[in-house]
Amino acid sequence: MSESWPHNSSIHAFKQKMPFNQSSIYRALFHAFSSRIQVQREDAAVPNLEKILRATFRLSGRHSFEAMSLRDLSRETGISMGGLYNYIGSKDDLADMIESFMDVHMANTGRQFVNQIQDPRSRLEMSIRVYIYMGEMFQPWYQFIFMETRSMTRRQKEMAKGMEIRDVNMFREVVESGQQQGTFDPLIDAGMVGSSIIAMIQNWYLKNWRFAKEGVSAGDYADFTIRAVTKLLAR
Amino acid sequence: MSESWPHNSSIHAFKQKMPFNQSSIYRALFHAFSSRIQVQREDAAVPNLEKILRATFRLSGRHSFEAMSLRDLSRETGISMGGLYNYIGSKDDLADMIESFMDVHMANTGRQFVNQIQDPRSRLEMSIRVYIYMGEMFQPWYQFIFMETRSMTRRQKEMAKGMEIRDVNMFREVVESGQQQGTFDPLIDAGMVGSSIIAMIQNWYLKNWRFAKEGVSAGDYADFTIRAVTKLLAR
C-alpha cells in the first residue's frame, strides 16, 4: 500500500492510496451497516445516505447535533420524516453510525499506512502526516466526533475517549521506541509529546476556517508540525 | 501587580495576584451585569448567581448547554423557573453573560500580567504560563466558550472568534518581536507558532480529565509547553 507514497508525501498522493475517499465512503458506510438499514437496494440507499450524512454535518456544524431537528434534516435532504426512519433507527442511532464507522474503519485505514515502517523517526513523521491528511479529507467526520460525542450516551462517550487514548498511545509508543534506540532525547516525556501531537492534529480539523483564511494547506501544516516535534525531540 | 510573581511562577503565587478567583468572580459578575439583572440586593443576588453559573457549567458539561433545560437548571439550583428569570432575560442571555464577561474581564486580566514585560523571551514564557493558569482556574468558563458558542447567535459566535484571533495575534506579535531582535529563529512562521500555542492552551482545559488521570499539573504542563516552544524557536 505505502510502497510508493512515502516518496511523495503530498496529500494528493495520499488520497490515491486510500481505500475510500470523501465520495465513496458512503458506499462503504452502507455495507458496514446494511443490517440495520431497512432500505436494501444499494442504488437507492447510497445516494440517500450521502444526503443524510452531508446534511447532518452541515446542520450540526451550523448549530449542533442536538439542536438539529429531524424536521430540519428532512427539509435539508428532501427526504420525508418517514423516509429518514428507513435509514436510521433513531436520532441517536444516526450519531452512532458516524462514530462506530470511524472507530473501526478510519482507525484501521490510518494504521495500515504506518505499520510496515520500522524506523521510529520515519514512522513518527509518517503518522503525523497521515493523521493530518485524514483530518483534512474527512474534516466534518472528525469535527463531529470531537464536538458532539459528549452530548451522547455513555457508551458513545466511552468509544470516543477510547479512540483518543488509542491515538495518544500510538504516538507515545513511537516516541518511546525512538528514545530507546537513541534517536530522540530520552528526557522528554513521551506521553506529553503524544498528547501534544493529538492536540495539533485536532487543531487542524477544528480550526480549518482560520487556516483557510491564511492560505495554510494541510501539507504546510503537516510540515510545520513535524518540524516542531523533531526539534522538540532532538538530542 | 507582577513585580514579584515572575520570581515564583507557581500557580499558587499566580492566584494571589489575581483580582478575582473562582469564588469572588460571581460578585464581579453581578456588578458587571447589575443593569440587566432584576434582583438588586447583592446579598441575595451573588449566591444565587453562583448557584446558577455553577449549575450551568455542571449541566452543560454533562451534555451540552442546548440540551440543558431550564427545568434541569431550576432543579439543580433549587431556584424556581420564575426565580431564574429574575437573573436572566432568556436562556441565550445566560450564555451571553458568560461569554461577555470573559471577553472583557478575563482578557484584560491576563494582559495585565504580561504588558509590562519587555524582553520577548520572558514575555512569551510568562504569557504561556498565565494563559494555562487562567485555563486551570476557570476551566469550566473556558470549556464553555470553546464548546458552546458555536450553537449560539451569530453575534456570540463572532465574539468567540474575535477572542481567539486576538489571543493568536498576541502570541504572534511576541514571537515576531523576538525574531526581529534576533532571539528567535526568523525562519519559523510566527502565526503558526501563535496558533499552536493556543492549541496547547486549549488542550489543557479541554482534556483535563486525561491530565488529572496521569498526574500532570498545570505547572508541569506550562513547563512542557514553554520548553517545546523554546526549542522550536531556538536559532
Next chain:
DNA sequence: TAGAATAGCGAGCGCTCGCTCGGTTGGTAA
C-alpha cells in the same frame, strides 16, 4: 402486464421545551 415487494410519504401522538404571570412570602420602614 398483473401482482408482490420495496421505498417513500406526512399528519398526528405524547411529551418537553422556553417563557409568562398572577399570586405568595418575608424583611423593612413608618
Next chain:
DNA sequence: TTACCAACCGAGCGAGCGCTCGCTATTCTA
C-alpha cells in the same frame, strides 16, 4: 402593627420535539 415591595414561586401557554403508522408510489419478478 401595618403597609409595602423586592424576591421568589410554579401551573400553564403555544410551539416544536422525536417518532409512528396507515397509506401511496415505484420498482422488480414472472
